[in-house]
Amino acid sequence: MLDKKQLKKEQIMQSALELFASKGFYSTTIPDIALSLKMSVGNMYNYFKSKDVLAREIIKYISEYLGKKLREINEEDISTKEKTRKIIEEYFKTASLKPEMIDYFLRIYLSNREVFKDGCEGMICVNEFVTEIMIYFEEGVKCKDLREQDFFSAFGLFMGYLGGMVFLKGENVLPKDLNDYVDDITFNIYKALSTE
Amino acid sequence: MIKLIEKIEGEAKLNFNFKDNKIDFVDIEFMSTRNIENILRGKNAFDALVINPRVCGICGHAHLIATVQALEDCYDNLELSNKAKIIRELTLNFELIQNHFKWYYLTMLPLFGHKQQVLKATFPSQLMGKAIALFGGQYPHTSYAIVGGVVCEITEIDIIKLQHYIAQTIKFVEDNLVKTDSENFLTCKDADVLLDYEGDLPDILRQIKKEELLEYGKSYDRFISFGENSYFKKGKSLKTKVSHNISVEHVKESEMPSSFAKNVSFKDKYYEVGPLARAMVNKTPLIADAHKKYGDSIFSRILARVCEISQLLEHSKKLIKDLDLSEESYIEPSIDISQLNSSGYSAVEAARGTLIHKVEIENGIIKNYEIITPTQWNLSGGTKDKLGVSQKAMIGLSDIKTAELVFKSFDVCSVCTTH
Amino acid sequence: MKNKMRVLWLSAIACNGNTHAFLNYPYMEQFLDDFEFIYHPVIDSEYSLEDIVSKEIPCDILLIEGAISKEFQRADVSVVDIIEKYSKIVQKIVTVGTCATFGGIFRESGYEETSGMHFDQDKPSQKFQDLIDKTISVSGCPVHPEVLVNTLYAIKKNAALKLDNFLRPKEFYAYTIHNGCTRNEYFEYKVDNHQFGKLEGCMFYDHGCQAPFTHGSCNKILWNEINSKTRAGLSCMGCTEPTFPRQNLFSTKKNMAIPENLPVGVGKRVYLTLAGISKAFKIDRLEKKLIDD
Numbered sequence: 001m002l003d004k005k006q007l008k009k010e011q012i013m014q015s016a017l018e019l020f021a022s023k024g025f026y027s028t029t030i031p032d033i034a035l036s037l038k039m040s041v042g043n044m045y046n047y048f049k050s051k052d053v054l055a056r057e058i059i060k061y062i063s064e065y066l067g068k069k070l071r072e073i074n075e076e077d078i079s080t081k082e083k084t085r086k087i088i089e090e091y092f093k094t095a096s097l098k099p100e101m102i103d104y105f106l107r108i109y110l111s112n113r114e115v116f117k118d119g120c121e122g123m124i125c126v127n128e129f130v131t132e133i134m135i136y137f138e139e140g141v142k143c144k145d146l147r148e149q150d151f152f153s154a155f156g157l158f159m160g161y162l163g164g165m166v167f168l169k170g171e172n173v174l175p176k177d178l179n180d181y182v183d184d185i186t187f188n189i190y191k192a193l194s195t196e
Numbered sequence: 197m198i199k200l201i202e203k204i205e206g207e208a209k210l211n212f213n214f215k216d217n218k219i220d221f222v223d224i225e226f227m228s229t230r231n232i233e234n235i236l237r238g239k240n241a242f243d244a245l246v247i248n249p250r251v252c253g254i255c256g257h258a259h260l261i262a263t264v265q266a267l268e269d270c271y272d273n274l275e276l277s278n279k280a281k282i283i284r285e286l287t288l289n290f291e292l293i294q295n296h297f298k299w300y301y302l303t304m305l306p307l308f309g310h311k312q313q314v315l316k317a318t319f320p321s322q323l324m325g326k327a328i329a330l331f332g333g334q335y336p337h338t339s340y341a342i343v344g345g346v347v348c349e350i351t352e353i354d355i356i357k358l359q360h361y362i363a364q365t366i367k368f369v370e371d372n373l374v375k376t377d378s379e380n381f382l383t384c385k386d387a388d389v390l391l392d393y394e395g396d397l398p399d400i401l402r403q404i405k406k407e408e409l410l411e412y413g414k415s416y417d418r419f420i421s422f423g424e425n426s427y428f429k430k431g432k433s434l435k436t437k438v439s440h441n442i443s444v445e446h447v448k449e450s451e452m453p454s455s456f457a458k459n460v461s462f463k464d465k466y467y468e469v470g471p472l473a474r475a476m477v478n479k480t481p482l483i484a485d486a487h488k489k490y491g492d493s494i495f496s497r498i499l500a501r502v503c504e505i506s507q508l509l510e511h512s513k514k515l516i517k518d519l520d521l522s523e524e525s526y527i528e529p530s531i532d533i534s535q536l537n538s539s540g541y542s543a544v545e546a547a548r549g550t551l552i553h554k555v556e557i558e559n560g561i562i563k564n565y566e567i568i569t570p571t572q573w574n575l576s577g578g579t580k581d582k583l584g585v586s587q588k589a590m591i592g593l594s595d596i597k598t599a600e601l602v603f604k605s606f607d608v609c610s611v612c613t614t615h
Numbered sequence: 616m617k618n619k620m621r622v623l624w625l626s627a628i629a630c631n632g633n634t635h636a637f638l639n640y641p642y643m644e645q646f647l648d649d650f651e652f653i654y655h656p657v658i659d660s661e662y663s664l665e666d667i668v669s670k671e672i673p674c675d676i677l678l679i680e681g682a683i684s685k686e687f688q689r690a691d692v693s694v695v696d697i698i699e700k701y702s703k704i705v706q707k708i709v710t711v712g713t714c715a716t717f718g719g720i721f722r723e724s725g726y727e728e729t730s731g732m733h734f735d736q737d738k739p740s741q742k743f744q745d746l747i748d749k750t751i752s753v754s755g756c757p758v759h760p761e762v763l764v765n766t767l768y769a770i771k772k773n774a775a776l777k778l779d780n781f782l783r784p785k786e787f788y789a790y791t792i793h794n795g796c797t798r799n800e801y802f803e804y805k806v807d808n809h810q811f812g813k814l815e816g817c818m819f820y821d822h823g824c825q826a827p828f829t830h831g832s833c834n835k836i837l838w839n840e841i842n843s844k845t846r847a848g849l850s851c852m853g854c855t856e857p858t859f860p861r862q863n864l865f866s867t868k869k870n871m872a873i874p875e876n877l878p879v880g881v882g883k884r885v886y887l888t889l890a891g892i893s894k895a896f897k898i899d900r901l902e903k904k905l906i907d908d
Binding site: 200206227229232235239242246249251256302312317321322325328330331335336338339344345349351528611 | 626628630631636640657663690721725756812813840854
């Protein structure tokens with residue numbers, strides 16, 4: 001039973017993500033989402049009590065999705081440099097396969113903080129994702145591949161760079177495919193963070 | 197004849213040479229060392245605050261205070277609140293007092309043929325331990341004094357507790373050591389008047405007089421004390437003439453072939469350190485009177501040490517009144533230790549006398565560390581031509597038992613001596 | 616005349632800190648009624664150290680303080696020889712303090728092969744293998760007097776003590792120093808702005824406190840019956856552990872600002888997840904002075 005309900009929730013979140021990406025977050029209403037899934041509005045509310053609740057659940061859903069992917073990378077027995085590359089690849093892959101996810105993260109979560117102020121304080125709703133980035137950094141410094149520095153200066157460099165690239169891609173200003181930049185970006189990020 | 201002197205925080209070997217049934221020379225050997233100075237080399241400078249209290253289980257707190265002061269001496273213009281200074285002085289006082297009780301009841305009494313009084317030693321020294329733990333978290337082996345102040349914050353309630361520990365300790369003194377109001381003991385200026393009181397101290401003093409031990413334990417009658425604070429003055433005393441203009445620069449340590457204890461001299465002369473030396477430099481009336489009558493004998497030495505218990509308790513009460521709780525306990529140094537290439541030294545008064553620490557730092561790492569302990573001043577062995585302080589005090593005695601009494605009247609700390 | 620347990624207190628490479636910590640045991644009169652020292656570094660005993668090393672004095676418990684090396688002598692006899700002689704006749708051996716248990720500070724004192732009795736830091740030592748079943752370790756620099764004395768009473772009562780991998784009674788060493796610290800809330804809610812000299816704050820984040828990953832009862836059985844280092848505002852230095860003393864004791868080892876040593880038994884993912892959640896909230900009471908105007 002639970003699984004079925006969870007599956008339905010994920011379907012709703014996926015549809016919502018697509019609508020947010022095409023119509024914009026504020027213009028999309030709960031009835032719009034219900035309609036796209038051929039559900040009654042009343043039934044929709046059984047799954048999400050409000051649009052704000054839905055918004056928060058979506059960001060957690062994305063964080064869990066990305067966190068799971070990064071955890072697999074973190075648990076591999078490979079060098080920090082290889083991990084760096086894999087994380088970048090994974091991020092871009094998600095941006096290509098599920099552009100609405102990264103779009104939501106960058107355009108909605110990060111720029112509409114008022115929607116997320118209750119229940120999504122600090123990094124609570126992106127915990128799984130941030131925890132894995134922390135572990136990637138921590139283990140990198142521990143094995144002396146990465147230089148010791150403040151977490152946020154490293155985090156900002158890494159995620160700001162990737163976010164910026166995806167943003168440019170979304171604005172259709174990138175001449176090449178995202179994957180064509182992986183080598184250079186890996187080189188740049190690793191050089192900036194490493195002890196070398 | 198060789199005698200192993202035991203229960204002096206380790207042991208020492210005394211090799212007695214007799215001539216005409218009198219002690220002609222005593223070779224003093226401390227048999228082992230723990231190379232603390234080597235352990236410190238290459239370590240982060242602040243780690244010395246944790247390692248150095250472990251020089252000694254009974255006077256480790258003096259080593260902590262000496263360490264923090266030596267490290268602070270490496271900085272230019274380091275800020276320290278008056279509150280932190282007072283707190284450090286208080287805890288060091290408490291350690292001195294604790295030592296004095298233990299020495300008197302555990303070491304001295306048995307040497308006069310009495311039963312060791314373990315509970316009389318532990319009861320007041322536990323109170324003093326609590327008084328230190330109130331600030332430092334525990335005793336022994338706290339590292340609560342750090343560069344820039346002390347780690348603790350204290351409240352009015354802490355002060356009340358502290359005053360109780362002190363009051364209870366004073367009561368113990370009045371009920372046991374000298375059975376009179378402490379005020380009477382502290383204002384007494386005549387050592388012979390003290391003999392009329394009841395108590396564990398007058399008992400021993402009377403016994404010294406009765407058994408004609410008054411001439412025992414005399415040495416050079418030269419005293420020195422470097423550790424200055426709000427109570428102790430810095431200076432040297434030569435046959436009661438006191439001068440305060442002395443410098444640690446003239447203190448020299450030299451290796452001895454037969455012992456791990458290095459000798460310490462000031463301008464090539466040996467000096468006695470400890471409570472008697474402090475009282476001579478401070479010109480404490482009661483001790484000056486004892487010295488006038490009985491010289492630097494065991495009588496004066498024992499009296500000076502026990503008297504210091506009451507003096508320091510009384511002085512601590514005054515220090516507490518000077519505490520301004522609104523001041524900062526700790527002021528973070530403006531320079532990080534890892535930026536520091538410097539050297540520094542300190543001199544503090546530990547229970548047994550002047551303790552000197554010297555440190556050299558390179559990028560915050562200890563390049564060199566030197567410790568000169570009180571027992572080195574008093575108990576390291578000299579040569580026949582130039583006897584050490586305790587050696588000289590034993591010359592001419594006719595039996596080993598008395599020699600042991602004289603030796604232990606300086607209060608030997610074997611672990612400190614060789615550290 | 617009561618049947619007292621006979622105890623030999625033997626110091627090896629030591630500072631006598633355990634000896635003096637022991638003298639802080641509050642019920643000394645009772646203790647001395649139940650136990651008798653055949654030798655103690657400070658307390659008078661029927662026998663001298665020379666008697667101890669030259670004869671074989673009947674004895675029930677051997678206490679060893681200080682790091683052990685064959686090269687280190689007491690009264691001209693190697694401490695290893697003294698230990699071997701008495702370990703045969705006693706019921707139990709207790710390694711008192713961290714030096715005797717793991718080597719501690721004086722492991723570095725420069726004597727040949729210096730270590731604890733059964734451990735060289737955390738590695739098992741080959742030296743006294745046959746005596747492992749007889750030994751109980753009470754580590755700490757120094758050991759807490761109640762931990763030592765109550766362990767001796769447990770031996771006297773023949774009480775079965777459960778020991779950890781380092782032979783330490785779990786009754787005292789199953790806890791962490793963190794348990795009972797008055798600064799716990801600052802740890803729980805990740806308020807990481809500790810400054811020395813304050814009642815507030817937790818020393819774990821910046822100032823090297825090892826309490827969450829150090830075993831012992833310092834905040835459960837208070838020192839001198841009144842306080843503990845962490846309560847006073849001093850970091851736990853990890854003195855009960857085989858790693859004592861680590862280096863750079865007043866600062867927390869961090870990797871990209873994440874503490875390298877985490878609470879014992881807590882996985883990194885769990886810790887970081889909980890920390891991330893706690894840190895998201897601002898708790899006014901813990902941001903303010905504890906006792907304010």
